[in-house]
Amino acid sequence: MTAMYFANAIARGLAEAMAEDDSVVVIGEDVELSTIGATKGLVEKFGKKRVRNSPISEATVVGSCVGAAACGLRPVMDLMFSSFFYVALDQVANQAARLPYMSGGQISLPLVLFTGTGPSGSAAAQHSENPHPLLMSLSGIKVVFPSTPADARALLIESIRDPDPVVFLLDLMLAGSRGEVPETQDPVPLGQGLIRRPGSDMTLVAIGSAVPQAIEVADELDKTGVSVEVIDPRTLVPFDWPLVFESVRRTGRLVVADPARRTCGAAAEIAARVVENCWTDLRTAPARVTWADTPIPFSPVLERAVTVSASKIQTAITAVLSPTR
Amino acid sequence: MSAELEAKAGYWNADGTQTGQELRILARMVRIRLFEEKLQELFAAGRLPGFVHLYVGEEAIAVGACSVLRDADKVTSTHRGHGHLIAKGAQPALMMAEIMGKRAGLCKGKGGSMHIADYSLGILGANGIVGGGIPIATGSALADSVLGTDNVTVCFFGDGAANQGVLLEALNLSSTWQLPVVYLCENNGYTEWMRTGDITAGEIAERARPFQVVSTAVDGNDVLAVRQGVCEAVDRARGGSGPSLIEARTYRILAHNEGEEAFSGQYRPQEEIDFWKSRDPVTGFSALLLARPGVTAEMLDGIWAAERKVIADAVDFATSSPEPAPGEALEDLYAAGGVA
Numbered sequence: 001m002t003a004m005y006f007a008n009a010i011a012r013g014l015a016e017a018m019a020e021d022d023s024v025v026v027i028g029e030d031v032e033l034s035t036i037g038a039t040k041g042l043v044e045k046f047g048k049k050r051v052r053n054s055p056i057s058e059a060t061v062v063g064s065c066v067g068a069a070a071c072g073l074r075p076v077m078d079l080m081f082s083s084f085f086y087v088a089l090d091q092v093a094n095q096a097a098r099l100p101y102m103s104g105g106q107i108s109l110p111l112v113l114f115t116g117t118g119p120s121g122s123a124a125a126q127h128s129e130n131p132h133p134l135l136m137s138l139s140g141i142k143v144v145f146p147s148t149p150a151d152a153r154a155l156l157i158e159s160i161r162d163p164d165p166v167v168f169l170l171d172l173m174l175a176g177s178r179g180e181v182p183e184t185q186d187p188v189p190l191g192q193g194l195i196r197r198p199g200s201d202m203t204l205v206a207i208g209s210a211v212p213q214a215i216e217v218a219d220e221l222d223k224t225g226v227s228v229e230v231i232d233p234r235t236l237v238p239f240d241w242p243l244v245f246e247s248v249r250r251t252g253r254l255v256v257a258d259p260a261r262r263t264c265g266a267a268a269e270i271a272a273r274v275v276e277n278c279w280t281d282l283r284t285a286p287a288r289v290t291w292a293d294t295p296i297p298f299s300p301v302l303e304r305a306v307t308v309s310a311s312k313i314q315t316a317i318t319a320v321l322s323p324t325r
Numbered sequence: 326m327s328a329e330l331e332a333k334a335g336y337w338n339a340d341g342t343q344t345g346q347e348l349r350i351l352a353r354m355v356r357i358r359l360f361e362e363k364l365q366e367l368f369a370a371g372r373l374p375g376f377v378h379l380y381v382g383e384e385a386i387a388v389g390a391c392s393v394l395r396d397a398d399k400v401t402s403t404h405r406g407h408g409h410l411i412a413k414g415a416q417p418a419l420m421m422a423e424i425m426g427k428r429a430g431l432c433k434g435k436g437g438s439m440h441i442a443d444y445s446l447g448i449l450g451a452n453g454i455v456g457g458g459i460p461i462a463t464g465s466a467l468a469d470s471v472l473g474t475d476n477v478t479v480c481f482f483g484d485g486a487a488n489q490g491v492l493l494e495a496l497n498l499s500s501t502w503q504l505p506v507v508y509l510c511e512n513n514g515y516t517e518w519m520r521t522g523d524i525t526a527g528e529i530a531e532r533a534r535p536f537q538v539v540s541t542a543v544d545g546n547d548v549l550a551v552r553q554g555v556c557e558a559v560d561r562a563r564g565g566s567g568p569s570l571i572e573a574r575t576y577r578i579l580a581h582n583e584g585e586e587a588f589s590g591q592y593r594p595q596e597e598i599d600f601w602k603s604r605d606p607v608t609g610f611s612a613l614l615l616a617r618p619g620v621t622a623e624m625l626d627g628i629w630a631a632e633r634k635v636i637a638d639a640v641d642f643a644t645s646s647p648e649p650a651p652g653e654a655l656e657d658l659y660a661a662g663g664v665a
Contacts, residue, residue: 023472049471060494066464067465067467068464070465101658104435106431
């Protein structure tokens with residue numbers, strides 16, 4: 001076991017995937033230099049034919065990856081910041097997410113769009129986006145959102161092997177943290193969530209950087225006799241609904257911590273499905289911990305005001321457990 | 326065309342004489358003309374779901390270009406794509422079934438006219454987004470470049486798409502990476518119902534020059550001129566000399582989409598339409614062929630009769646094909662099937 005930063009785990013996963021399959025290519029802005037280190041060392045190992053710096057032309061580069069995926073390559077594109085998805089949205093939404101279906105299944109598109117995502121500390125509104133709710137509702141795009149370096153490596157390899165377009169999100173709030181990455185690891189299939197911490201009083205579904213916050217809160221509450229089960233879905237499309245439903249049927253309570261705006265967020269979908277499927281098991285209404293419905297502001301004070309934090313998760317849990325709710 | 330280029334372009338009919346090859350080119354143009362006229366009739370009769378953009382008057386471009394391509398070469402198409410598909414070899418019956426939304430259609434009734442594709446023939450799809458095929462063609466060429474094949478991709482796009490940013494991005498990217506792609510602009514003079522000249526600065530062909538991409542303008546109503554221009558560009562691409570841009574100047578004889586008269590009014594001068602009708606690419610090429618030794622009017626009549634049969638059979642096939650079952654709407658989203 002080695003403690004690794006996320007970026008190193010991802011670089012390792014990429015190198016393994018490239019060694020396994022010659023058709024894997026890595027394309028993006030500064031992938032040779034690698035600003036956060038996720039593609040570091042690849043050009044030296046695999047050469048410039050397979051590791052390509054691209055111009056800042058998100059639409060055409062994403063679209064080229066779509067075309068290349070339709071014609072025999074397995075491209076991994078590094079978009080750097082997920083806010084830049086919006087520059088390339090036609091190619092993501094109208095092309096990548098549509099061509100396999102519109103063609104009646106003539107093709108699959110083995111394509112990975114990899115990007116840092118979410119607030120990273122005063123990066124402000126155009127470098128702090130979390131586009132997973134939009135991507136979840138597109139249909140045709142798989143969405144991977146790991147919360148540990150080990151999962152990041154394993155899920156990246158699985159994403160590259162997957163025949164469908166995958167958006168792989170690296171939560172930038174986690175980029176500075178490390179985790180154990182085993183030398184050999186069982187594959188983690190897309191769509192398999194995990195109970196990070198078992199509990200019996202409440203189910204707390206947390207996404208991305210909200211997972212370590214949720215575990216921190218659960219550990220604190222454990223000392224006061226409150227037992228919180230933390231579920232990390234790890235992939236949002238496909239989503240491990242049975243895991244969440246089974247947990248809620250045991251605990252009778254649900255809080256969802258989702259680093260995204262409140263309206264039509266992942267938390268809204270998870271809460272709605274739980275209500276639809278576990279109504280008679282719920283002892284009280286589910287609660288959501290989300291961003292405010294605003295862009296992410298620049299000032300650290302303002303950024304903290306609108307984003308998800310451990311203390312906001314704790315407040316939501318206390319409210320859901322309140323006998324007067 | 327030089328003998329050397331002619332030999333390279335001879336793929337469509339390697340065993341034939343030049344005249345034999347040219348008769349095949351005419352036959353394909355006639356097939357497109359008849360296919361589109363049949364759709365015009367079916368639309369007017371209310372027998373088509375959705376709407377269609379027809380290619381009448383532009384046949385020389387698709388056929389001239391595809392006549393120099395190999396089976397393994399690829400094309401991307403546009404919302405006005407039936408001609409490109411037929412020229413690249415798609416079966417009219419399967420196309421007609423798709424345009425009628427039938428299960429036996431090329432895309433099982435999920436794509437329709439604007440999104441029809443046959444990947445088995447290297448047809449990477451019509452595309453409902455103007456300019457949508459430009460990055461995809463670039464990526465197709467990237468795949469061939471990385472995989473080391475000598476395939477070429479031809480990207481058909483319209484004058485409207487020439488004003489999309491992705492064209493300039495793709496010219497930059499493909500020139501930088503020396504990709505085997507030919508960007509072929511069909512400038513039919515109108516962007517939807519707007520005169521392209523009113524909303525477009527300069528000449529489209531000129532847009533390639535700052536990117537050091539070889540470019541040329543050809544008469545898009547002259548199938549042999551298109552063939553020669555595309556042959557040179559394909560030859561460069563196949564030989565590793567990178568992308569080209571060709572502007573083929575033509576005219577859309579019919580509507581932007583069938584049914585436009587409900588709102589469009591007369592937005593084009595009648596004299597302009599008449600002028601371009603007098604330059605009909607099928608008529609013009611037929612006249613040229615009739616002047617060739619050994620070509621008779623009966624031979625051309627035979628081509629029309631044979632192609633009429635192909636189109637009639639296509640309509641019969643499509644009409645008698647079953648509708649998809651409603652549950653099929655939930656298939657083909659992911660490779661493993663099902664919805665996520």
